[in-house]
Amino acid sequence: MTGTMLIGVVALVLVVAAGALLVVRADRLVAPRWVASGLVRARVVGDSLVDQLGRVGAFAAAVLLGGGAMTFVLWVLGEFFQAIEPYVDHPVFDWFAAGRNATWDSIWLVLTNVGGLKQTQTITVVAAVLLAVLWRRRRWWVPLLVLPVGYLLEKNVQELLKLVVDRGHPPTTLGSYPSGGCARVIVVYGLVVVLALRWTETRSRRWWAAGAALVALLETVQAYARMYNQEHWLTDVIGGFVFGLLLLATMTGAMLLLDHGGTSSSGADERSAREPAAA
Numbered sequence: 001m002t003g004t005m006l007i008g009v010v011a012l013v014l015v016v017a018a019g020a021l022l023v024v025r026a027d028r029l030v031a032p033r034w035v036a037s038g039l040v041r042a043r044v045v046g047d048s049l050v051d052q053l054g055r056v057g058a059f060a061a062a063v064l065l066g067g068g069a070m071t072f073v074l075w076v077l078g079e080f081f082q083a084i085e086p087y088v089d090h091p092v093f094d095w096f097a098a099g100r101n102a103t104w105d106s107i108w109l110v111l112t113n114v115g116g117l118k119q120t121q122t123i124t125v126v127a128a129v130l131l132a133v134l135w136r137r138r139r140w141w142v143p144l145l146v147l148p149v150g151y152l153l154e155k156n157v158q159e160l161l162k163l164v165v166d167r168g169h170p171p172t173t174l175g176s177y178p179s180g181g182c183a184r185v186i187v188v189y190g191l192v193v194v195l196a197l198r199w200t201e202t203r204s205r206r207w208w209a210a211g212a213a214l215v216a217l218l219e220t221v222q223a224y225a226r227m228y229n230q231e232h233w234l235t236d237v238i239g240g241f242v243f244g245l246l247l248l249a250t251m252t253g254a255m256l257l258l259d260h261g262g263t264s265s266s267g268a269d270e271r272s273a274r275e276p277a278a279a
Contacts, residue, residue, distance in 0.1 A: 004099030008224045015220045019213025026209035050260045058257040066250030078165035081235035089233035112225035115181030120188045124151045150251040175232040179240030185222045186244025
């Protein structure tokens with residue numbers, strides 16, 4: 001077994017073990033005080049946005065603001081990655097090239113499709129429709145809007161970053177910064193998990209931990225495949241990981257604004273639930 005094969009096996013084993021441990025210990029975990037405080041403030045801001053703009057307006061504002069912020073962050077990160085490319089990306093690329101194995105190649109050329117364009121497009125459409133059916137007694141249109149918008153946001157921000165950073169690509173492929181496959185795995189599969197668990201209204205931390213562990217495993221498969229197959233530089237993959245997390249956070253927050261008030265069907269219902277009845 002070559003070193004490049006070993007690192008893939010070790011990475012997968014570590015992620016599975018960490019995910020299992022997270023699920024087992026989920027009920028004992030306590031968020032840091034600064035995280036809890038930030039969530040409370042975010043909820044207040046979200047309530048204000050919905051009151052001022054309505055659910056759809058607040059959703060649009062969150063998507064636009066989040067898209068702009070992540071573009072700036074990833075542009076700065078991309079310029080840094082471009083500066084260190086000869087010292088980090090080239091040695092890692094050469095190391096993977098020297099450790100290829102024909103049998104191993106055939107496996108990862110298939111597994112890299114977990115974040116492929118056609119595959120994630122199909123999952124986005126199918127999951128949106130199925131989740132809309134599950135949400136039919138809630139707000140059935142939320143999954144139909146959130147999943148496609150998340151996919152399109154990834155595609156358009158990635159295209160913009162490719163032009164702005166313009167760092168080129170490895171000699172073996174046209175893969176550019178940031179890795180779209182890595183970002184799509186997190187935002188598409190992550191949103192499916194979030195929307196499914198939101199529908200169940202579960203408060204079990206273990207279910208949320210299990211969902212996070214599943215997405216982390218898929219992301220590890222994608223990240224390793226993209227590097228082993230020499231489809232991306234290492235820093236492309238790191239950028240895709242950061243991109244995916246920012247996308248998922250943005251779209252989850254936007255989804256909560258769109259589904260503001262939970263199962264209630266209108267803004268009037270939400271306000272009446274908060275305001276005392278007239279005497």
